[in-house]
Amino acid sequence: MLRFLGRGSAFFPDNNCAFFVKDGDLVLIDCPMSAVHKICKVGLRTLGGENVSRIVTVITHTHSDHVGGLGMMIHYCCYVLHIPVLVVAPSEQVAKDLYLLTDTLDGCEKGSYEIVTAADAGLDWIECPVPTEHSEQLQGKCFGWVLSLDGERIVYTGDTCTLDPFIPYMTQGCYLYTEVSVYRSPVHLYIEDIQAQLEKMKDKKMKVYFMHLDDEKAIEQAAKSLGAQLAPLFE
Ligand SMILES: [Zn+2]
Numbered sequence: 001m002l003r004f005l006g007r008g009s010a011f012f013p014d015n016n017c018a019f020f021v022k023d024g025d026l027v028l029i030d031c032p033m034s035a036v037h038k039i040c041k042v043g044l045r046t047l048g049g050e051n052v053s054r055i056v057t058v059i060t061h062t063h064s065d066h067v068g069g070l071g072m073m074i075h076y077c078c079y080v081l082h083i084p085v086l087v088v089a090p091s092e093q094v095a096k097d098l099y100l101l102t103d104t105l106d107g108c109e110k111g112s113y114e115i116v117t118a119a120d121a122g123l124d125w126i127e128c129p130v131p132t133e134h135s136e137q138l139q140g141k142c143f144g145w146v147l148s149l150d151g152e153r154i155v156y157t158g159d160t161c162t163l164d165p166f167i168p169y170m171t172q173g174c175y176l177y178t179e180v181s182v183y184r185s186p187v188h189l190y191i192e193d194i195q196a197q198l199e200k201m202k203d204k205k206m207k208v209y210f211m212h213l214d215d216e217k218a219i220e221q222a223a224k225s226l227g228a229q230l231a232p233l234f235e
């Protein structure tokens with residue numbers, strides 16, 4: 001369903017970034033600098049097809065491994081690709097914070113991009129942002145997303161230390177893309193803490209993918225025994 005330009009957590013070279021193509025939009029979930037470099041390298045059309053005419057980036061939160069490439073992406077689309085960028089923020093506050101980044105700090109050309117909330121995005125594949133718990137410093141400003149693509153529901157956690165806010169959206173047969181960590185910390189989802197939930201997910205025939213990996217080998221091993229898979233990379 002989703003493919004990934006990178007699936008690493010913050011201190012890895014290819015930071016987590018999912019993408020898909022919909023109605024002429026190349027849609028990215030978050031926008032790390034590593035994703036911008038990958039698009040520069042492989043080419044927009046290779047990723048998005050011949051008809052891609054806009055980049056949409058759906059933001060989860062403002063940590064730099066998630067928005068560190070946003071300004072550069074807007075510059076690149078403005079000066080090189082000559083296509084607009086639509087940035088979809090999960091809340092009014094995050095929209096304001098993103099504007100500080102793209103306008104005040106990065107001086108992106110006005111008119112080359114727009115920052116909107118989901119309600120104003122006009123994208124029917126967005127169900128809703130889901131507020132979650134992640135970093136204390138970004139309290140109230142961290143979100144996952146629920147999307148509906150080709151008749152399938154996608155639950156995407158973003159960075160989170162808990163699955164609880166997402167459980168009401170986990171319907172029969174849905175896709176779950178969840179962050180997982182093998183290092184225990186108060187901000188990320190510790191792998192042993194989701195094992196019990198994975199049993200219930202199996203009963204619901206959910207398709208579970210692990211992303212934002214802090215130790216790919218260890219998580220790959222764990223995924224096998226848990227009936228989950230690693231987020232599929234675009235190669
Ligand atoms: Zn992160």
Ligand SMILES: [Zn+2]
Pocket residue numbers: 061063134135159
């Ligand atoms: Zn984060």
